[in-house]
Amino acid sequence: MKLLDLDFVPLPGALKAYRASADAAGLMAFAQAVKESGGRFVALWGSDERDLKRGFTLHVAFGIEQGLALLELTLAAEAPEYPDLSEIFPAANRLQRATYDLLGVKARGADSRPWLRHANWPADFFPLRRDADASRQFPPGNEDYEFVRVEGDGVHEIPVGPIHAGIIEPGHFRFSIVGEKVLRLEQRLGWTHKGIEKRFEGLTLQHGARLAGRVSGDSTVAYSWAYCLAAESLGNTVVPARALFLRALFLERERIANHLGDLGYLGNDAALAFGFSQFSRLKEDWLRLSGALFGHRFMMDAIVPGGVACDLPAGGAEKMLAQCDGLESEVHLLKNIYDEHAGLQDRFLTTGRLAPELATLLSIGGLAGRASSQAWDLRTQNPVPPYDRLETQIVIQRNGDVAARVAARFEEIFESLRLIRLLLKDMPAGELAATLAPATEGSSAIGWIEGWRGDVLVSLTAGRDGAIRRCHCQDPSWLAWPALEHAIMGNIVPDFPLINKSFNLSYSGADL
Amino acid sequence: MYQLLKQIVKTGIKTEAPPMPDEGLRVTAQRLEKAMLDKLGRALAIRHIDAGSCNGCELEIHALSNPYYNIEALGIKFTASPKHADLLLVTGPVAKNMEFALQRAYDCTPAPKLVVAVGDCGCNGGIFGESYASCGRVANVIPVDVAVPGCPPTPQALMVGILTAISGK
Numbered sequence: 181m182k183l184l185d186l187d188f189v190p191l192p193g194a195l196k197a198y199r200a201s202a203d204a205a206g207l208m209a210f211a212q213a214v215k216e217s218g219g220r221f222v223a224l225w226g227s228d229e230r231d232l233k234r235g236f237t238l239h240v241a242f243g244i245e246q247g248l249a250l251l252e253l254t255l256a257a258e259a260p261e262y263p264d265l266s267e268i269f270p271a272a273n274r275l276q277r278a279t280y281d282l283l284g285v286k287a288r289g290a291d292s293r294p295w296l297r298h299a300n301w302p303a304d305f306f307p308l309r310r311d312a313d314a315s316r317q318f319p320p321g322n323e324d325y326e327f328v329r330v331e332g333d334g335v336h337e338i339p340v341g342p343i344h345a346g347i348i349e350p351g352h353f354r355f356s357i358v359g360e361k362v363l364r365l366e367q368r369l370g371w372t373h374k375g376i377e378k379r380f381e382g383l384t385l386q387h388g389a390r391l392a393g394r395v396s397g398d399s400t401v402a403y404s405w406a407y408c409l410a411a412e413s414l415g416n417t418v419v420p421a422r423a424l425f426l427r428a429l430f431l432e433r434e435r436i437a438n439h440l441g442d443l444g445y446l447g448n449d450a451a452l453a454f455g456f457s458q459f460s461r462l463k464e465d466w467l468r469l470s471g472a473l474f475g476h477r478f479m480m481d482a483i484v485p486g487g488v489a490c491d492l493p494a495g496g497a498e499k500m501l502a503q504c505d506g507l508e509s510e511v512h513l514l515k516n517i518y519d520e521h522a523g524l525q526d527r528f529l530t531t532g533r534l535a536p537e538l539a540t541l542l543s544i545g546g547l548a549g550r551a552s553s554q555a556w557d558l559r560t561q562n563p564v565p566p567y568d569r570l571e572t573q574i575v576i577q578r579n580g581d582v583a584a585r586v587a588a589r590f591e592e593i594f595e596s597l598r599l600i601r602l603l604l605k606d607m608p609a610g611e612l613a614a615t616l617a618p619a620t621e622g623s624s625a626i627g628w629i630e631g632w633r634g635d636v637l638v639s640l641t642a643g644r645d646g647a648i649r650r651c652h653c654q655d656p657s658w659l660a661w662p663a664l665e666h667a668i669m670g671n672i673v674p675d676f677p678l679i680n681k682s683f684n685l686s687y688s689g690a691d692l
Numbered sequence: 693m694y695q696l697l698k699q700i701v702k703t704g705i706k707t708e709a710p711p712m713p714d715e716g717l718r719v720t721a722q723r724l725e726k727a728m729l730d731k732l733g734r735a736l737a738i739r740h741i742d743a744g745s746c747n748g749c750e751l752e753i754h755a756l757s758n759p760y761y762n763i764e765a766l767g768i769k770f771t772a773s774p775k776h777a778d779l780l781l782v783t784g785p786v787a788k789n790m791e792f793a794l795q796r797a798y799d800c801t802p803a804p805k806l807v808v809a810v811g812d813c814g815c816n817g818g819i820f821g822e823s824y825a826s827c828g829r830v831a832n833v834i835p836v837d838v839a840v841p842g843c844p845p846t847p848q849a850l851m852v853g854i855l856t857a858i859s860g861k
Contacts, residue, residue: 342793371744372744
């Protein structure tokens with residue numbers, strides 16, 4: 181495939197994904213063309229190839245009509261630099277900064293404030309360099325981060341976090357406000373950075389699945405699947421059909437569980453405690469059945485390289501179908517109550533609006549993107565089996581406010597229930613797992629799965645003796661967090677928890 | 693409103709009986725005297741701190757507030773500040789970036805500062821271990837009274853851990 185003078189070769193596996201080498205000018209021209217043709221910036225990461233005498237490599241992934249386009253740019257071994265992509269896709273900003281913190285490759289002329297490094301390791305220590313000793317511990321430092329200051333009459337700042345008031349992951353939010361109105365929000369994240377990408381190095385392909393399943397606990401199924409898809413693509417492992425159906429079943433169950441939880445908290449944050457007690461009850465019923473059928477309430481480690489670790493037990497399909505019927509009628513009833521509750525709608529409507537044009541500019545996908553007219557859903561656009569036969573209906577809302585993100589969750593629950601019924605009806609018999617085929621040293625592959633929050637991307641490169649050389653996991657939250665900064669502008673401070681919850685982004689997933 | 697009330701009545705009370713404490717989870721001997729434990733009863737204020745978890749443990753801590761476990765009915769509630777807390781419920785391997793914040797939250801907590809470490813990561817660093825970015829288990833940073841293993845521990849197991857922290861032998 182030739183696009184803009186770049187020769188793309190297909191990557192192994194079921195995804196429509198292509199890779200090409202580019203020089204700096206070629207990368208920028210391609211990025212510009214993607215933007216102009218309605219494509220999307222998806223991911224950015226780096227790798228150390230100095231031991232192979234190839235300096236460093238910058239990897240940039242785009243979502244285009246044909247699927248995933250992966251561009252690779254070779255950088256010098258000494259003082260590696262590349263052009264600033266955030267000029268074209270602002271969403272590249274934090275990824276570029278994180279790539280510098282971990283690998284020491286720099287985007288020329290770009291925002292150079294640290295992102296994942298909080299002065300707790302030295303500025304010249306780059307953990308993802310292959311010669312970096314990851315077991316080294318450094319004395320904690322004290323960071324003086326340069327927040328953008330808003331000045332003017334009556335403007336003041338509210339610093340929040342890293343430890344928040346609720347049961348929630350840590351992050352820091354700096355609000356610049358006048359009266360109750362938010363003029364600007366600036367996020368400082370990276371607090372839960374625990375060295376995941378370095379930890380992958382040297383693990384076996386088999387073991388890596390467990391770690392991938394713990395990048396972001398609420399999306400464990402999506403991560404395990406994306407990881408396994410990459411691991412299986414490396415050596416062209418053929419996964420049994422039954423395993424693929426079970427994976428989709430797990431993924432849709434994960435989607436429903438999270439949407440139920442969010443709908444409850446969204447009611448709660450708008451002072452309707454009834455919503456919380458009802459939806460959290462439904463979620464608990466849902467998790468209990470997952471636990472009873474598959475041995476784990478969140479189905480952690482249920483997806484393994486080559487297939488799945490557990491089968492649907494006898495009578496399981498009937499139990500699940502009965503639960504789907506019960507849940508569907510209860511959620512319809514609760515939706516009616518939410519829809520007709522004036523106080524709730526008053527809080528939801530027009531609050532935290534992310535306009536579609538802005539959503540496009542920020543490359544946001546996933547649930548929050550779809551609630552702002554961004555029609556990206558891998559289950560329809562780049563479906564891996566069994567999604568290629570399910571005809572998933574993409575859920576689009578146009579208003580981009582809290583109400584739109586609530587409505588999208590309701591609709592996605594109903595669509596996932598339809599998919600679960602379809603999967604149970606057509607579930608093929610057969611094996612649960614194939615043996616993972618060995619991967620050749622230096623080969624790489626991509627896994628890309630639509631989790632409940634958005635697209636989870638895993639890039640995997642094999643090293644010696646079936647070990648992992650490099651694994652990059654990209655959470656959809658990387659691209660959605662900056663959108664939240666915009667959605668809060670002009671709203672009042674007390675609406676922030678509600679708006680934040682309506683996005684419900686991952687800290688751990690993006691802190692790595 | 694009619695639909696809402698009808699749904700409440702139809703749902704009824706779902707709360708289940710709480711589990712018993714489990715001495716096996718105790719890391720350090722009970723520091724509180726019987727008289728104090730009696731006084732405290734179960735009127736416990738908890739401050740949750742995510743020191744670097746994957747958010748899996750948080751999902752189950754959230755579940756403690758659902759109608760089945762209904763932890764608040766036992767007199768146990770989550771507070772917004774460590775200054776109001778009797779007990780810190782700490783998840784995660786302690787990320788290097790959170791070490792200072794966790795230490796400060798501990799310093800702000802009034803005595804007797806009960807600490808329950810949650811999850812395999814909180815107990816022993818879990819799959820993340822110790823590295824340039826992770827301090828490993830919670831006890832490497834602050835003293836721990838009770839440790840609840842699991843990945844993540846079930847809500848039932850979390851309740852056992854919390855109740856153990858406020859029970860005598």
